[in-house]
Amino acid sequence: MVQVLRFDNGSFVSITEGQEKIGGMLASIATEPVPSTVTIIPPKSESIFLKMMSDYLSSITKGINIVSAFIPQKLDTKTTKVLMTKIKEIIEK
Incomplete structure (x- = not known):
């Protein structure tokens, strides 16, 4: 589920699989030339995905973005692409 x-x-983005829980959490702020990102709660997995998503959101919104993900199992490539596309569609509306 993506909220x-x-x-x-x-923005604040929450990604959960199965149960609705707060998971690993990163915050990014738009700075030049690249966003500045800090880990608030270290993720158990998918840390690269979280960082990419948080950085991307900050770049397009030119603001502060917090991304939380509770993902119990490793994401496959297809699922990762679907999540990224869905989040981009929501943010770019």
């Missing part, structure tokens, strides 16, 4: 809360200066 997005949009704000004037950024």
Whole structure:
């Protein structure tokens, strides 16, 4: 499940699989030339996916973005692409 809360200066994205829980959490802020990202809660897995998503969101919204993911099992490539596409569609509306 993907949930997005949009704000004037950024967003909060929650990605959960199975149970709705807070998982690993990263925050990014748009800075030049690349976003600045910090880990709030270290993820058990998918840390690269979380960082990419948080950085991407900050780049397009030019704001602060927090991404949380509770993903008990490793994501396959197809699922990762589907999640990224879905989140991009929601944010770019």
